[in-house]
Amino acid sequence: MNVDFIEALEQLEREKGIKKEVLIEAIEAALISGYKRNFNSAANVRVDIDRLRGDVRVFARKQVVEDPEDPRLEISLDAAEQIDPGLQIGDIVEIEVTPRDFGRIAAQTAKQVVTQRIREAERGLIYSEFIDREDDIVNGVVQRQDGKNYYVDLGKIEAVLPFTEVIPGEKFKHNDRVKTYITKVEKTTKGPQVMISRTHPGLLKRLFELEVPEIYDGVVEIKSVSREAGQRSKIAVHTKNPDVDPVGACVGPRGSRVQTIVNELRGEKIDIVRWSEDLTEFVANALSPAKVINVEVDEDEKVARVIVPDYQLSLAIGKEGQNARLAAKLTGCKIDIKSETQSVQTSGAEDLDVEHEVEQ
Known part of the structure; x- marks a missing residue:
C-alpha cells in the first residue's frame, strides 16, 4: 500500500x-x-x-x-x-x-x-432513510415474486410485499408500478428489510392526506380509520374550522378526491363520516349510510345500543355484518343493533315480566 x-x-x-x-x-x-x-x-x-x-x-x-x-x-x-x-x-x-x-x-x-x-x-x-419512512406511502416497481411474496424495487432497496398484504383479487406482473405502505423496517444479517402492505388501514389514511389538501394542511383531521381491504372502509374526519365541511373536503368536487382513492384501492367502497366528541352522535354517524332512530351508549362498558327503522336494519348491519363491524372498529364501541319492531317487542316483553312480578 x-x-x-x-x-x-x-x-x-x-x-x-x-x-x-x-x-x-x-x-x-x-x-x-x-x-x-x-x-x-x-x-x-x-x-x-x-x-x-x-x-x-x-x-x-x-x-x-x-x-x-x-x-x-x-x-x-x-x-x-x-x-x-x-x-x-x-x-x-x-x-x-x-x-x-x-x-x-x-x-x-x-x-x-x-x-x-x-x-x-x-x-x-x-436503514436510516427507511426507518424514518415507516408508516408512510412509497411508490415502487414489482420485480419478481415467489410462493409467498412480491418483491418491489423502491430505488435503493427491494421491499417485501407478502401475498397476505395484497388486496384480495389483486395480481401484479413484472414492472407493474404499485403504491404501498411501509409497515416495518428492521435490520437483518443481510442488511435492512422493508415490509410493505396494500391492506393496512394506514395506506387509506396516507392516501387521503396526499389527495386532500385540507388534511395535509391540518385543517381537517383524520380521527380514526377502519378497513376491510378490497371491500369497504370507514374514515372519521373532524375540523375545528366552522367554515369547512370535513366530509365534503374529503369527497371533493363531484366526488373526484375520494374516487381517485377508490380507484387506487381497486374499487374499495369508502364511507366518510363526521367524527364527534359525543359518542352517541359518533356511533350514529359511523353506521352511515344507514339512518338511526336512537342510540344509547354505556361509556363505561363501551357498548352502544342502536335502534334503526325496520327497512334500514339490513343496511345498518351490512352484508355478513360488515357495516356494523367497521362502525364498531371506527368508534371503539361494541354495537348492538335492533329494528324498531324488535325494540318494541323487547320492551313489551320486559313490561310483561314486570307485571308478572307485581301479581306475584
Missing part, C-alpha cells in the same frame, strides 16, 4: 462518510489475523499503517523475562537490552517482523475490509 491508498481512504471519507481512521483501524485488525493465518504464527503482533505514506509494518510484541519459555511471546533481559538498554523485567518490547511479501496480503485484506465497510455503511444509510 502507498500514498494513493491513503488518498483513496480520504476520498471514501468525503463521499461515503466513513472515517479514514476507522477504516485504517479495521484494516490493521484484519491484517493481524491475516498475518497469523498466512505465516502460521501464534506470536502476539501489532500491525501499524503509516497514516501519511501508507506503509505497513508488523511488530512482534514480547514480554521481557529472566528465562524465556516461549520465544514467540517472551524475550530474555539480555536480548531485550540489545534493542533498548532501558528495558526491564516485565516490559513489552516490539520487534519488526514484517514479511517480504506482506504488501500483497495487506492490499488484498485492505480491499476486502474497505468493501465490507462500504457495504455496511450503505446498509446503515438505507
Whole structure:
C-alpha cells in the first residue's frame, strides 16, 4: 500500500462518510489475523499503517523475562537490552517482523475490509432513510415474486410485499408500478428489510392526506380509520374550522378526491363520516349510510345500543355484518343493533315480566 491508498481512504471519507481512521483501524485488525493465518504464527503482533505514506509494518510484541519459555511471546533481559538498554523485567518490547511479501496480503485484506465497510455503511444509510419512512406511502416497481411474496424495487432497496398484504383479487406482473405502505423496517444479517402492505388501514389514511389538501394542511383531521381491504372502509374526519365541511373536503368536487382513492384501492367502497366528541352522535354517524332512530351508549362498558327503522336494519348491519363491524372498529364501541319492531317487542316483553312480578 502507498500514498494513493491513503488518498483513496480520504476520498471514501468525503463521499461515503466513513472515517479514514476507522477504516485504517479495521484494516490493521484484519491484517493481524491475516498475518497469523498466512505465516502460521501464534506470536502476539501489532500491525501499524503509516497514516501519511501508507506503509505497513508488523511488530512482534514480547514480554521481557529472566528465562524465556516461549520465544514467540517472551524475550530474555539480555536480548531485550540489545534493542533498548532501558528495558526491564516485565516490559513489552516490539520487534519488526514484517514479511517480504506482506504488501500483497495487506492490499488484498485492505480491499476486502474497505468493501465490507462500504457495504455496511450503505446498509446503515438505507436503514436510516427507511426507518424514518415507516408508516408512510412509497411508490415502487414489482420485480419478481415467489410462493409467498412480491418483491418491489423502491430505488435503493427491494421491499417485501407478502401475498397476505395484497388486496384480495389483486395480481401484479413484472414492472407493474404499485403504491404501498411501509409497515416495518428492521435490520437483518443481510442488511435492512422493508415490509410493505396494500391492506393496512394506514395506506387509506396516507392516501387521503396526499389527495386532500385540507388534511395535509391540518385543517381537517383524520380521527380514526377502519378497513376491510378490497371491500369497504370507514374514515372519521373532524375540523375545528366552522367554515369547512370535513366530509365534503374529503369527497371533493363531484366526488373526484375520494374516487381517485377508490380507484387506487381497486374499487374499495369508502364511507366518510363526521367524527364527534359525543359518542352517541359518533356511533350514529359511523353506521352511515344507514339512518338511526336512537342510540344509547354505556361509556363505561363501551357498548352502544342502536335502534334503526325496520327497512334500514339490513343496511345498518351490512352484508355478513360488515357495516356494523367497521362502525364498531371506527368508534371503539361494541354495537348492538335492533329494528324498531324488535325494540318494541323487547320492551313489551320486559313490561310483561314486570307485571308478572307485581301479581306475584
